[in-house]
Amino acid sequence: MVLVILAALWAVVLLPPLLRSRTERTNDSIGDFNFRLDALGRTNGALHLDAVRANPGEHAAKRRRDVTRALLVAVGVSGLLALATNLAVVWALHALADVALIAFGSLWAWARSVQVERALKVRPIPPRPVPARRAERPLRRVASS
Numbered sequence: 706m707v708l709v710i711l712a713a714l715w716a717v718v719l720l721p722p723l724l725r726s727r728t729e730r731t732n733d734s735i736g737d738f739n740f741r742l743d744a745l746g747r748t749n750g751a752l753h754l755d756a757v758r759a760n761p762g763e764h765a766a767k768r769r770r771d772v773t774r775a776l777l778v779a780v781g782v783s784g785l786l787a788l789a790t791n792l793a794v795v796w797a798l799h800a801l802a803d804v805a806l807i808a809f810g811s812l813w814a815w816a817r818s819v820q821v822e823r824a825l826k827v828r829p830i831p832p833r834p835v836p837a838r839r840a841e842r843p844l845r846r847v848a849s850s
Contacts, residue, residue: 769813776806 783799 772809776802776809780806 779802780799783795783802787795787799
């Protein structure tokens, strides 16, 4: 009886949004094209290059911060849980979190040292100077055999 009531409650919660999304969704390719064309017209064809050309180094730095935070939280939570329960399995989990944090920090330091070394060794090739006025060259005919 409890399962039937639970299923009815889930149906009441989940069915209306599901039915609403099916009625709003259309498979009309012309309407979809017009919608996209209207969205393009509102932007007036202008791209915001600041948003498009984000610095990949910023994304990598954010990703490293997020991974470091997640590992620190895992170490802290597993450490507190291991102290509270004093179970061998939880201590093993805490040791695994510690190893993961140390490995990530070591790999990060190694990658940074490789990056610094590469920056010291590699010199970019300067662009060739463009002459003020190029002499127009006549087109040559090439005979093919």
